[in-house]
Amino acid sequence: MNYLDFYKLNEEPFSSAPDIKFYYNSAQHSKALVRLMYAVDSMKGLALLIGDIGTGKTTLARRMLDSLPEEEYESALLVIIHSGITADWLLKKIAMQLGIADPSDNKITLLSQLYERLNELYEQHKKAVVLIDEAQMLKTKEMMEEFRGLLNLEAPDRKLITFVFFGLPDIEENLLLDSPLAQRVALKYRLESFNYESTEAYVKHRLGLAGNKEEIFATDAIEKIHHYSKGIPRMINIISSNALFEGFLVKAKVIDSKIIDSVVSDLGITSEQAGIKKTLESPDTTEDEFIIEPVQQAVMQEPVMQESARPKAKIPVQPPVAARKDPDIQKPAEMKAKPKKQEDLDEIDSILDKLEKGN
Ligand SMILES: Nc1ncnc2c1ncn2[C@@H]1O[C@H](COP(=O)(O)OP(=O)(O)OP(=O)(O)O)[C@@H](O)[C@H]1O
Ligand SMILES: [Mg+2]
Numbered sequence: 001m002n003y004l005d006f007y008k009l010n011e012e013p014f015s016s017a018p019d020i021k022f023y024y025n026s027a028q029h030s031k032a033l034v035r036l037m038y039a040v041d042s043m044k045g046l047a048l049l050i051g052d053i054g055t056g057k058t059t060l061a062r063r064m065l066d067s068l069p070e071e072e073y074e075s076a077l078l079v080i081i082h083s084g085i086t087a088d089w090l091l092k093k094i095a096m097q098l099g100i101a102d103p104s105d106n107k108i109t110l111l112s113q114l115y116e117r118l119n120e121l122y123e124q125h126k127k128a129v130v131l132i133d134e135a136q137m138l139k140t141k142e143m144m145e146e147f148r149g150l151l152n153l154e155a156p157d158r159k160l161i162t163f164v165f166f167g168l169p170d171i172e173e174n175l176l177l178d179s180p181l182a183q184r185v186a187l188k189y190r191l192e193s194f195n196y197e198s199t200e201a202y203v204k205h206r207l208g209l210a211g212n213k214e215e216i217f218a219t220d221a222i223e224k225i226h227h228y229s230k231g232i233p234r235m236i237n238i239i240s241s242n243a244l245f246e247g248f249l250v251k252a253k254v255i256d257s258k259i260i261d262s263v264v265s266d267l268g269i270t271s272e273q274a275g276i277k278k279t280l281e282s283p284d285t286t287e288d289e290f291i292i293e294p295v296q297q298a299v300m301q302e303p304v305m306q307e308s309a310r311p312k313a314k315i316p317v318q319p320p321v322a323a324r325k326d327p328d329i330q331k332p333a334e335m336k337a338k339p340k341k342q343e344d345l346d347e348i349d350s351i352l353d354k355l356e357k358g359n
Pocket of ligand 1: 015016017054055056057233234
């Protein structure tokens with residue numbers, strides 16, 4: 001028997017993949033999505049969705065892409081995965097995503113191809129929308145100027161293309177590389193971490209989708225999960241999945257706060273640590289963060305590599321971090337637990353590192 005059988009689950013409920021099947025429309029995500037959908041519906045030009053590490057930006061980007069009806073939108077999702085990307089490369093990728101089969105290597109020709117294609121879409125009453133994830137990696141002035149050029153393409157009643165940048169708050173700093181572009185940000189929204197109610201509902205939602213019908217986490221356990229995770233979904237997943245495994249090892253049908261304490265201690269997330277990582281704390285959300293019309297700064301850091309998004313169904317989804325489905329019950333429990341936790345520890349280290357760098 002493995003832990004999934006023990007808890008009567010059909011699959012791993014807390015996988016680290018941003019799988020939209022597990023999407024939970026938290027108050028935080030819902031607010032963000034409503035605003036971003038408004039921005040693309042009215043073809044605002046440029047919108048930003050910023051959020052701290054692990055708050056669910058990629059998940060939201062995928063969900064958003066999925067929510068854009070194909071009859072109405074020509075949409076794509078590009079994921080920037082390194083900072084060595086050139087503006088020309090990006091332009092070409094955008095062209096391909098918008099349906100230009102043979103984008104030219106010549107910049108002028110490429111721009112005219114893009115213009116023609118955007119006009120064609122406009123005439124077909126379709127909105128060209130490009131979502132860009134990890135947009136903080138776009139950080140050259142040249143890149144910003146390219147976006148500005150595209151945003152200058154307008155029909156009498158609206159922009160011909162709208163971009164939504166998803167990324168860390170550094171995006172805003174990068175946008176300042178080209179202040180005219182920064183001024184074109186029509187909407188900016190900050191994705192906050194979950195409040196307690198969302199954390200609780202999120203945990204139950206994921207467990208429910210994985211097949212759970214009975215209570216697994218006691219209320220005091222969920223309180224602890226929220227406390228230690230600071231409401232950051234990725235941290236909730238890491239703590240919860242380790243708690244399930246730990247609970248299985250000690251044969252606890254219901255996971256209580258003691259198990260959570262033990263897991264976070266193994267993971268090195270002490271109460272003290274949770275406190276010192278200021279960036280893990282959820283900033284207050286105010287409606288002021290929903291900014292329509294001219295904005296301030298914004299931009300991004302390193303470049304990209306594309307992941308694409310068209311056809312939508314083919315968007316690659318990263319595999320889960322830990323292969324916990326593999327029962328492999330021949331091995332002693334200790335042997336199984338260690339690699340899994342080590343992976344999670346590495347992930348936490350990387351999150352903390354990034355946060356420290358960001359401070
Ligand atoms: N609304 C949500 N519904 C379901 N799962 C979510 C949600 N938000 C986040 N998650 C989960 O939390 C984890 C982190 O989410 P995601 O990768 O989207 O965060 P991110 O903000 O893009 O992180 P990073 O800053 O590292 O890019 C993933 O496992 C994802 O499935
Ligand atoms: Mg992401």
